[in-house]
Amino acid sequence: MGISEATSTPAGRLRPLNDAPVRADGEFVLYWMVAQRRLHANFALQYAVEQATAAGRPLIILEALRIGYPWASDRLHRFVLDGMADHATALRGGPVRYYPYLEPTEGAGAGLLEALAARACEVVTDDYPAFFVPRMSAAAAGRSPVRVTAVDGNGLRPMRAEPKPYPTAYLFRRALQHALPADLEAFPRADPLADAPRLAPPDLSEIVRRWPPLRDADAGDLGALAINHAVAPAPLRGGRAAAIARMCEFLDTRLDEYGQARNHPDDDGASGLSPYLHFGHLGAHEVAAAILQREDWTPDRLATRVTGAKAGWWGLSAGAESFLDELVTWRELGFNWCVHHPDDADAYDTLPEWARRTLDRHTADPREYVYDLDEFEAAATHDPLWNAAQRQLVREGRIHNYLRMLWGKKILEWSPSPRDALATMLELNNRYALDGRDPNSSSGIGWVLGRYDRPWAPERPVYGAVRYMSSENTARKLRVRGYLDRFGPDTA
DNA sequence: ATCGGCTCGCGCAA
DNA sequence: TGCGCGAAGCCGAT
Numbered sequence: 001m002g003i004s005e006a007t008s009t010p011a012g013r014l015r016p017l018n019d020a021p022v023r024a025d026g027e028f029v030l031y032w033m034v035a036q037r038r039l040h041a042n043f044a045l046q047y048a049v050e051q052a053t054a055a056g057r058p059l060i061i062l063e064a065l066r067i068g069y070p071w072a073s074d075r076l077h078r079f080v081l082d083g084m085a086d087h088a089t090a091l092r093g094g095p096v097r098y099y100p101y102l103e104p105t106e107g108a109g110a111g112l113l114e115a116l117a118a119r120a121c122e123v124v125t126d127d128y129p130a131f132f133v134p135r136m137s138a139a140a141a142g143r144s145p146v147r148v149t150a151v152d153g154n155g156l157r158p159m160r161a162e163p164k165p166y167p168t169a170y171l172f173r174r175a176l177q178h179a180l181p182a183d184l185e186a187f188p189r190a191d192p193l194a195d196a197p198r199l200a201p202p203d204l205s206e207i208v209r210r211w212p213p214l215r216d217a218d219a220g221d222l223g224a225l226a227i228n229h230a231v232a233p234a235p236l237r238g239g240r241a242a243a244i245a246r247m248c249e250f251l252d253t254r255l256d257e258y259g260q261a262r263n264h265p266d267d268d269g270a271s272g273l274s275p276y277l278h279f280g281h282l283g284a285h286e287v288a289a290a291i292l293q294r295e296d297w298t299p300d301r302l303a304t305r306v307t308g309a310k311a312g313w314w315g316l317s318a319g320a321e322s323f324l325d326e327l328v329t330w331r332e333l334g335f336n337w338c339v340h341h342p343d344d345a346d347a348y349d350t351l352p353e354w355a356r357r358t359l360d361r362h363t364a365d366p367r368e369y370v371y372d373l374d375e376f377e378a379a380a381t382h383d384p385l386w387n388a389a390q391r392q393l394v395r396e397g398r399i400h401n402y403l404r405m406l407w408g409k410k411i412l413e414w415s416p417s418p419r420d421a422l423a424t425m426l427e428l429n430n431r432y433a434l435d436g437r438d439p440n441s442s443s444g445i446g447w448v449l450g451r452y453d454r455p456w457a458p459e460r461p462v463y464g465a466v467r468y469m470s471s472e473n474t475a476r477k478l479r480v481r482g483y484l485d486r487f488g489p490d491t492a
Numbered sequence: 493a494t495c496g497g498c499t500c501g502c503g504c505a506a
Numbered sequence: 507t508g509c510g511c512g513a514a515g516c517c518g519a520t
Binding site: 167168170171174306308454457476477479 | 493494499500501502503504505
């Protein structure tokens with residue numbers, strides 16, 4: 001199909017998180033799954049299998065779900081638990097020990113990783129540049145007596161391969177077009193567990209007694225947990241089976257029309273894959289490979305010249321080109337941003353100079369409407385299309401991709417200041433969106449405030465030269481009647 | 493409803 | 507130094 005699997009995990013995806021040694025006399029290799037929650041096409045899992053094989057030790061997969069993280073809710077827990085249920089089924093009776101752990105009360109899970117690491121040869125985990133993951137991984141590595149290696153399984157381009165943050169999608173796309181041909185020859189193995197060591201798992205009964213593994217993730221009693229029950233489970237099921245079903249359905253029925261349909265809220269032409277990509281139930285490599293395979297793609301179809309243009313580089317159908325620009329360019333641009341802004345990815349002060357200047361100059365402009373967080377959350381603005389988008393977010397945990405931009409632009413317009421707008425966007429996105437708390441949350445919300453964009457004349461109140469969007473123009477340009485009906489005020 | 497052109501600074505390709 | 511480019515903007519022609 002024109003892409004090939006790496007014979008071993010590419011070194012550029014490996015990052016040791018401590019100086020501790022690998023212990024040859026450890027009992028097992030531990031994969032601590034925190035972001036790439038899947039058993040296929042997963043570089044971290046692949047690396048853990050390689051290390052276990054080399055050490056002649058069994059592999060243990062720890063998939064944990066903490067309780068005390070910001071925005072923990074029935075919605076996010078349910079989605080992750082769906083994935084854990086699928087993993088329990090897939091690994092039952094196999095050679096790899098699966099250790100699913102649901103933290104029952106805040107802090108109850110403390111010590112579990114250390115207890116396992118104390119008996120391990122080494123620990124492998126996911127390198128994920130957003131939310132609490134970098135801090136958690138670093139802290140755990142500091143307490144581990146054996147080496148902890150973070151593995152980057154996020155995207156087609158290893159995120160640390162680009163040494164700087166890119167200021168525009170165009171320039172990042174051009175860099176990708178230069179680099180991707182080599183990356184396409186180093187895909188993760190589709191089934192890394194195929195040759196996991198078949199060795200008797202160690203006796204973990206002491207650890208199991210203290211930190212009882214989840215017995216049945218389907219039955220997890222969310223009501224008993226101290227998480228936000230006001231954010232209900234989304235109608236979308238999480239996990240591997242749902243992710244694959246959604247991907248196949250998208251490729252079979254909507255990819256061809258993706259370029260035309262994706263922007264029309266009524267057409268439901270979006271892929272709907274971002275929640276699965278966010279939680280790692282699906283890998284970007286898998287989606288890309290499925291598309292390339294469907295179109296019998298070979299590398300000789302690549303354009304001979306690199307221009308950075310949005311379409312035409314792959315030599316695929318228009319729908320595939322358009323979707324791959326989302327999946328690869330825009331998605332990985334977010335990782336590029338976060339990996340180079342480990343502490344301030346969402347800070348207002350990281351906006352481009354021109355955007356900050358123009359927004360600051362207009363901060364005191366009179367606003368026609370001003371709402372606070374509660375009013376936005378309750379979809380209580382004067383604008384029916386905006387309210388519909390907010391209702392979709394609350395009910396479904398997603399917003400149509402075009403309307404999501406409009407949603408943000410109006411929060412900018414109707415907040416007391418751009419900084420308030422930034423805080424409101426982050427809070428609502430991270431509280432309700434299944435795909436929130438992601439590098440793409442930072443880049444998407446930053447885009448609303450001018451990141452990756454250019455000044456656009458004419459200058460307006462509040463926005464200054466930051467690109468403007470309006471519900472009126474959106475309704476004129478796109479089909480939204482059905483969407484307004486679906487997410488109207490009386491359609492709970 | 494849909495399309496193309498607008499505009500110009502940027503950073504790399506040459 | 508010239509060229510090709512642009513997240514979702516606008517407007518006007520069809």
